[in-house]
Amino acid sequence: MTTKAIGAAPADVHTAEVGLVRGWLRRPEVGAIIGAGVVWLFFAAITPTNWISVQGIARILDPASTLGIMAIAVALLMIGGEFDLSTGVMTGTTGLVAGLLSTRLGWHLWPSMFVALIFALGVGYLNGMMVIKTGLPSFIVTLATFFVLRGANVGVTRLVTDQVYVGGIDRAVGFMPARLFFNTGVTLFGIEFRTSILWWVVLTCLASWVLLRTRYGSWIFATGGDAQAARNAGVPVAHVKIALFMTTAGAAWLVGMMNVVRLRSAVASQGIGQEFVYIIAATIGGCLLTGGYGSVVGAAIGAAIFGMAQVGIVFAGWDTDWFYSFLGVTLLVAVLVNNYTRRRAEQISVAAAKMRTEGE
Amino acid sequence: MPEPILEVRHITKLFGSVIALSDVSAKIYPGEVTCLLGDNGAGKSTLIKILSGVYQPTEGEYYFEGRRVVFNSPREALDHGIATVYQDLSLIPLMPIWRNFFLGSEPEKGWGPFRRYDIDLAKRTVRTELAKMGIIIRDPDQPVGTMSGGERQSIAICRAIYFGAKVLILDEPTAALGVKQAGIVLHYIVQAKRRGLGVIFITHNPNHAYPVGDRFIILRRGRVLGDFRKGEVEKDALMNLMAGGEDLAQLQRELEQTGEEQ
Numbered sequence: 001m002t003t004k005a006i007g008a009a010p011a012d013v014h015t016a017e018v019g020l021v022r023g024w025l026r027r028p029e030v031g032a033i034i035g036a037g038v039v040w041l042f043f044a045a046i047t048p049t050n051w052i053s054v055q056g057i058a059r060i061l062d063p064a065s066t067l068g069i070m071a072i073a074v075a076l077l078m079i080g081g082e083f084d085l086s087t088g089v090m091t092g093t094t095g096l097v098a099g100l101l102s103t104r105l106g107w108h109l110w111p112s113m114f115v116a117l118i119f120a121l122g123v124g125y126l127n128g129m130m131v132i133k134t135g136l137p138s139f140i141v142t143l144a145t146f147f148v149l150r151g152a153n154v155g156v157t158r159l160v161t162d163q164v165y166v167g168g169i170d171r172a173v174g175f176m177p178a179r180l181f182f183n184t185g186v187t188l189f190g191i192e193f194r195t196s197i198l199w200w201v202v203l204t205c206l207a208s209w210v211l212l213r214t215r216y217g218s219w220i221f222a223t224g225g226d227a228q229a230a231r232n233a234g235v236p237v238a239h240v241k242i243a244l245f246m247t248t249a250g251a252a253w254l255v256g257m258m259n260v261v262r263l264r265s266a267v268a269s270q271g272i273g274q275e276f277v278y279i280i281a282a283t284i285g286g287c288l289l290t291g292g293y294g295s296v297v298g299a300a301i302g303a304a305i306f307g308m309a310q311v312g313i314v315f316a317g318w319d320t321d322w323f324y325s326f327l328g329v330t331l332l333v334a335v336l337v338n339n340y341t342r343r344r345a346e347q348i349s350v351a352a353a354k355m356r357t358e359g360e
Numbered sequence: 361m362p363e364p365i366l367e368v369r370h371i372t373k374l375f376g377s378v379i380a381l382s383d384v385s386a387k388i389y390p391g392e393v394t395c396l397l398g399d400n401g402a403g404k405s406t407l408i409k410i411l412s413g414v415y416q417p418t419e420g421e422y423y424f425e426g427r428r429v430v431f432n433s434p435r436e437a438l439d440h441g442i443a444t445v446y447q448d449l450s451l452i453p454l455m456p457i458w459r460n461f462f463l464g465s466e467p468e469k470g471w472g473p474f475r476r477y478d479i480d481l482a483k484r485t486v487r488t489e490l491a492k493m494g495i496i497i498r499d500p501d502q503p504v505g506t507m508s509g510g511e512r513q514s515i516a517i518c519r520a521i522y523f524g525a526k527v528l529i530l531d532e533p534t535a536a537l538g539v540k541q542a543g544i545v546l547h548y549i550v551q552a553k554r555r556g557l558g559v560i561f562i563t564h565n566p567n568h569a570y571p572v573g574d575r576f577i578i579l580r581r582g583r584v585l586g587d588f589r590k591g592e593v594e595k596d597a598l599m600n601l602m603a604g605g606e607d608l609a610q611l612q613r614e615l616e617q618t619g620e621e622q
Contacts, residue, residue, distance in 0.1 A: 292454040
């Protein structure tokens with residue numbers, strides 16, 4: 001911009017041309033899109049027959065869907081400037097709560113799931129309140145929540161069942177409708193697709209709409225960008241943060257329920273370690289670790305990259321023990337691509353700005 | 361002389377046993393720039409935080425448009441039309457201009473669950489409103505962080521005016537700026553004044569205060585050391601008063617001397 005009263009019209013022609021490229025490169029999810037393309041081509045070259053098939057797509061989207069649902073919630077929270085390390089374990093805790101209530105107390109599965117939801121939202125609220133009231137980094141607060149839940153998952157489950165898992169959830173009343181609602185298989189082109197994929201796509205669109213097209217989205221960006229400035233402008237920063245913690249907990253509940261109806265059981269160790277995978281997916285998707293910047297669509301694509309890596313290694317016939325090593329490399333490459341494109345975009349911006357000033 | 365739009369009488373503010381302000385009285389008039397001068401620790405920040413509703417005074421009265429008011433939050437002050445632009449805490453660098461401009465007061469369209477941010481309106485309004493202040497932008501999507509300090513302050517001032525501010529409090533808007541950038545901000549301070557706002561300009565730089573100020577209030581160690589209209593005081597005298605190199609009596613003598621010379 002310029003503070004001169006009259007701008008120079010001829011320079012507009014140049015800036016319009018650069019503007020298209022720059023506008024696209026400036027999007028936070030561009031790194032993830034390029035990364036996804038590279039990983040896809042990589043496996044397409046190694047194992048083309050399996051990879052480029054309907055079955056291949058169905059296999060990739062299966063793990064990507066539940067991971068993606070978590071990643072978009074985590075992305076919103078990260079854009080809001082906070083972390084949640086209790087998301088992974090929460091997918092297990094909610095499953096155990098619903099499983100224990102329905103199998104041990106003989107509850108209908110729906111109210112059991114509802115109680116699990118209330119529990120998850122309660123923990124999310126507590127996470128948010130503790131971060132706001134104590135001023136401690138959310139990394140520490142939610143790490144504490146993570147350990148407490150991890151211990152309680154094993155402790156309570158063993159106390160009630162003498163084992164570390166809750167089985168036989170499919171015998172609970174209302175199991176089939178719940179399965180239909182949350183996560184079932186649908187045959188398309190002769191191949192079974194999980195309905196969790198549909199949830200993932202719908203929630204990605206919804207979350208992206210909220211972030212980019214509503215006032216709440218602006219508040220999320222502002223809260224993570226500079227909480228003090230946001231407060232000065234009248235943004236209810238504490239409310240925004242608490243709502244975001246409740247969103248990640250709610251997403252963990254949804255994924256927990258998807259696992260329960262699919263596996264027909266709940267394991268005490270479910271989800272542990274996944275919290276970092278969600279954060280990584282969001283980061284690959286363009287979220288800054290410092291908050292205030294990122295993309296929901298990018299996080300969903302980040303999750304797709306994970307799905308590709310997970311399935312690609314199996315298709316390629318590699319030792320799956322190496323999955324996490326591959327993931328590490330993928331993460332590094334994706335983030336480097338991210339940084340590179342962002343720098344390029346900035347350079348183009350600077351060049352365009354220079355051209356404008358010289359034009360005048 | 362018009363009525364003051366904002367007035368504080370005998371304000372005292374204690375933080376525990378520390379006296380931050382002691383018996384401070386001041387009047388702010390519409391269409392005037394009142395400069396609040398003082399060295400670090402003089403109580404400038406405490407006073408503006410009371411004016412903007414962040415703190416409540418321990419003692420003393422606060423009048424707005426002739427009525428006594430008590431503000432419990434910055435939002436309440438803002439709702440009365442008292443807007444504060446903080447030095448570096450008003451805009452969010454990673455966010456585009458239009459999101460920053462309407463932050464906290466977003467225009468919406470649509471109905472019920474489909475209520476959404478009216479982005480087209482926001483972008484259009486930002487362009488026209490900034491143009492009214494003489495700021496031409498090409499791309500409302502430009503992140504504020506890529507703009508210069510002076511431009512950012514100007515946008516923050518423009519935003520406050522657009523949202524109906526009657527009193528504009530500027531907390532050291534020129535402190536971190538170079539000479540040229542500071543000049544730009546001073547220009548917009550005069551613009552705000554011409555629109556009839558009561559402007560409170562906090563600074564410790566008399567070189568910035570003197571050209572635009574109509575009144576000068578000097579704070580030192582929590583007390584009002586002087587309250588002058590332009591023409592009653594020289595720039596150098598302001599500087600000395602702030603730094604505490606001179607007291608009022610000496611200043612008086614100087615003023616009398618200049619009077620005799622004329």
